[in-house]
Structures are given as C-alpha cells and as structure tokens.
Amino acid sequence: MTTCTPFRLTARLCWLGLFWIGSLLAAQAQGTPGFALEPDFGCVPLSVQVTDDASKAPPGGRTPAYDNGQDTDTSTFSAVDPVFYYDAPGVYLVKQLVDGTAPLAERIARRRLVVLDTVVPNAQVAFCEGNRVRLTVDDRDDARFLLPGRDYGTYAVGDTTLVYDQYRIRWGDGQEEVVQKRQFVLTHTYNDGKFDHTVQVQGLYSVSACGGTARLPVRSFQALAWPALNRAAVQADGSVLLQLQVGITGRYRLLRQTANGLTALDTLANEGPQDYASTAIDARNQSACFRFEAFDVCGNTLASPNLCTTRLTATPNAAQNSITLSWPRDQSGFAFRHYTIYRDNRPFATLPDRDQTSFVDTGPLQCGQRYQYHLVVTMTYPRQTAEIESHSLPVEVTAQSTVQPEPVQQVQATVNLENQVVLSWRAPSPTPSAYQIRQMNPAGKLLTLFTAGGPAFTDQQADLASQPYCYEVLFTDTCGNVSRTSTRVCPIRLTGDRNETSVRLTWTEYEGWPGGAQQYFVERIGADGTVLDSAPANGRSFQESLDDLLDAEEQVLRYRIRAAPNDNRYTDSYSNLVTFRLPYRIYFPTAFTPNGDGLNDTFHGFGRFVEQFTLRIFDRWGEVVFQTNDFTDAGWDGTFRGMPLPPGLYPYTVSGTDETGRPLTLSGKVQLIR
Structure with missing residues (x-):
C-alpha cells in the first residue's frame, strides 16, 4: 500500500500525492528528481530560491512537491521553483518529490541548507582623551555558532560548528578596516571634528559574507580627570x-x-x-x-x-628655656607656600621660606611640661583648588630650664566691703601650680607669707584700721626656678574722725599702677553696699559738715575711697570702709488739743533713726491709758477705753533702740487741753 511516511507532508498534499500515484501508475515516467538551492549557505533572515533541474524534467515540464525542512504544517506543498524563507538558524534538509512509476526512493531528491546565526560580536569601546577610542573584540569563546544536527530517519545531518573568520570595523567617520582574527585591540583617532559616531563591528563567516553587527555609539571623548x-x-x-x-x-x-x-x-x-x-x-x-x-x-x-613626607625632631635647651625644632627641606614637586609648626595641636609659627629647616620655640614654656609638636608643609597647584599638605609624625619633648621666670604682671589690690584686701594678677604662661604672696608694711618689713592656688587672693587677716599693708607676688616653676618679684602694690588705707560739727577723712595713695592714679573719689555707701553718693576729691583728704547730713537716710555713715587708674589695663581700686554713727533724734510736743479741728488732735513723737519703740501714757494714779509700739502710729487722741479723759497733765515714758541697736529712753508730761 502506498504511504506518505517517508517525509512530512500535510494531509492535503498527502492525499494529493496518493491521487497522483494512483492515476499515473500506468503512465509514462515523469523524469528523475533534481533541484538546486540558491544560496545553500546564508544568515538569518534568509530567502532561498529553489530551482527544478530542467534537464531531468519531462518535455512538458512538471510541478514537483517540496518539503522546506522547517517542520511546520505548511512546510510541504507543490509549486514551480518556490522561494523558501528562514528566520531561524539551523541546518535544514530540503526535499523534492516528483511523479512517476519508479519506486518512491528514486523519486525524492535532497539538498542541505545551512542558515547561520547573526551572533553579535563581543566588542567594547572605551573613550579616551584626545578624540581617541579603544576597541576591544574578544570572540574566542562567545562567537562559536553551533548548528545542531538532525536525524531524518534514513538520512542524518551532523552538528556543524561555525565561527566568524574575520571582522569588518567601520569607525563611523568614513574609515574602515578588516581584521582576520577573533581577539584583537584597535585604537582610532577621530579627526573630523564631530563628537557623535557609531562604531560598527561585523563578524563575517568564510562560507558566506554575512554575520552579526555590534553597534557601539561614541557620544563624547573623556578627558582624564586630574589625579x-x-x-x-x-x-x-x-x-x-x-x-x-x-x-x-x-x-x-x-x-x-x-x-x-x-x-x-x-x-x-x-x-x-x-x-x-x-x-x-x-x-x-x-x-x-x-x-x-x-x-x-x-x-x-x-x-x-x-x-x-616630612620628619620633625625636637631638642630641649635648658639654658635658654627653649626647644629647637628641625626638619629636612621639603622635596615635593608642588608650589611651596609655607611651613606651619603646631604646638599641642595649635598653630603658633608660620615660616614662608622653603629653605628654612629649623626653628627655636622660646615659649613661654613651662619647665617639666611635656609638649607635642608637628610640622605641616602647605603647598598649592594651579589645577587644585584646595591646598596640598604634608604632615609629619607628632613628636613629644619635655621642657627643661634653668632660667629665672619673669614676674607676674598687672598685680592689683583693692578692698572689699568686708574690709578684706583682695589681690589679683595676670597669670603667666605656663600657669604655675601655686603662688607666694608677701604681706609687708610700707617700709618693706615682711609681716606674713601666704600661698595662693590661682591668680587671685583675699587677705582676711588684714586690719587696715590699724596699719597699712603692701604686697608682692612670686612663684616657683616646675623646675624649681623662683620667679622675679612682682611690682609691689599697696591698697588705699582710709582713716577718719568725727566731731560735733563734721566728718573728716584722710587716706594713703594707691601704689602699684605704672601710671599712677588719675582721680580719687569719696563714696558714701548704703547698708546694702549700694553707692549713695560719690564726689571727686582734691588731694587725699575730705571734710563734710554734719548739717549736710540732716537728711541722711541711714544713721550709720559708711565712707570709702575709689581710685581710678591712668592705665586702662587696670580697674578701679577701693579703700577700706570707715563708719560713723549719727545720733538718733526724737521729739514729743508738750501739749495737744483733741477737738477735731485737724490741728494737734493727737499726741505722738517726731524723730529719725528710731528702730524699736514703746510709748506709754499714764493718768495721775499711774494707770496706763495709752500704749503703742509703732513710732509712726497716729498717736493718742486723749481717750481711754473710748471715753474722753479730762484735761490735765499726763506723764509718759519712751523706750527702744536706734538703728545701730543702742538703747534710747525718754520721759515727760503732756498737757491735754480741751
């Protein structure tokens, strides 16, 4: 029985073939099969022209059946010189079937068709300075094209491995070149003044002048950034x-x-x-x-x-209380600007000479203290906005000295409101751990030696009411060197006396300011320390009449002297306080008239500086008819238990204290007039 199994035909063509076979069994032979493919090698997508071999066809021609080998429902059909289209790479077996009475195997012709893949070459382009690019192609492994074989029953096609045999490079500026190897590096310079190109790298097979193309855009050339x-x-x-x-x-x-x-x-x-x-x-x-x-x-x-890099060494010099620093001359290729020496992480010397290789730190340095130094070389370069620096390794060195320290400066003395002498001065550098304060009299005789931990001291033992004092400050550094003695300072000592009519003050001159005192002022101080009155003084004495003090708000007069310096580095200095007590004043009238006319309607006292107060008024039998503890009270209105008392003399007593706590007593009689 005739069958369609030797090759793949659609159902329609298969029945068509059977019809032809059945109707032409007795007919004359239709010739022998034969055809050609053009081309039989090519790249996808590939169009193949099939041409029947006319020399093998009957005189009247024929219409063979074909199978294009693509294994689809439409891969078999009858046509005269058809064109087959292939969009997938592979090895295809194209077959032709002609009519006739000969056995089926003698009526089939076969041709192998190789459709190649367009593998994109493995290519990379790098952009360089100077309008140059560098092209790298490496297809040693990736560009192998394997065409798997197929088994067609009686016929078989083996595996086929193909690689590109050469590459055509089009640089995009009209220039091109061909390279016959699969791994290479090329450089190319663009001289057309354009900045938009596309490099095309096409791989080519030797069996067919086709292949895949890598398209690499060149949009800009990258200049090297400054390192x-x-x-x-x-x-x-x-x-x-x-x-x-x-x-x-x-x-x-x-x-x-x-x-x-x-x-x-x-x-x-x-x-x-x-x-x-x-x-x-x-x-x-x-x-x-x-x-x-x-x-x-x-x-x-x-x-x-x-x-x-740079290196720094440090050597102490005991005799000069200094440290010598040294380093090699900078050999960097940048433009030199300056050396900077840091001491304890703080810059303290800038040196603009590149050839200078040493420096002496004369301080002031504290003997026995450890110092850290490091050197920074600062440079510049036109292509860098920031400065360039080279830092040495920090070095440490202990200062040594046999030099006597300089005296402390700006020593000043003043007296506080507790009449204590307060000293202050500017601490030297480095700061010593302790100071010695010499207390002496104006003749220079040492009275007492004190110790202070900082640049201030309060002498609580001073008694300026009895004698004047002067002071000197010195210190010992950590190497045992005693400083020179400071300028002697003597605070102002104020003395005074009071008679029945006036207060007289005298004081000593302030000693210790380089420019002396510019002006002295006499100040009257309140109990709370506020300045009640201040007046410039001529010379070093002052006198004030007690009559001028009748309106004084406080019973105790407190005076001090303020001195203003000529040198503005110093502040005002004050003397000790001198106090005087004014007598209290109290007065009671001898009569009053409680008649409601608004004049002398009550009996009460008048006075100043009364602190505590008790007023008692008695009748003729000694019974208390009125008592008050308020000096500012409205007073007695001449009644007792709400009833008016008869006119007459009424004795009274006053007791209490003044503002200084001294007792006051007073007695008398008042005439009640009706």
Missing part, C-alpha cells in the same frame, strides 16, 4: 596615610619615587575622595615621595607632582 593628591600624613606605625581624589573617568595608579625610578603601589578606580594607607616604607626614619597618576586604555597619562 588630586591632597594630603600625606605619617602615622605612628611609620605608614603614610594619603588623601586622594579619584575622578569619574579613567583609572588611577599610585606610585612611589625610589632611587631607581617610580614603583607602582596600587590601582584605584572608585570615584570620590579616598584615604590610602601606604606601608611601602617606614616614613618615621626617612622621607617617602608619592605620585598619583590617571591613565586610560589608550595609553594617555596625567600625573600629579611628587608629594613627599
């Missing part, structure tokens, strides 16, 4: 901490200058500021110079000048 080498600092372990600035383009490498040239230390790629610790050399004992370099794949380089 900023900002800072070098020697660390405690001898390593060098470098501060670098990496740009967004290119790659960077760090190099160290040696006697034999430059040695690469590392390659850096991360964008932004970076800290890099170099352990290539122990920079505690020798200088190290570094260079930072940007480079690209095209061979362009851009390098910073050398940045070198």
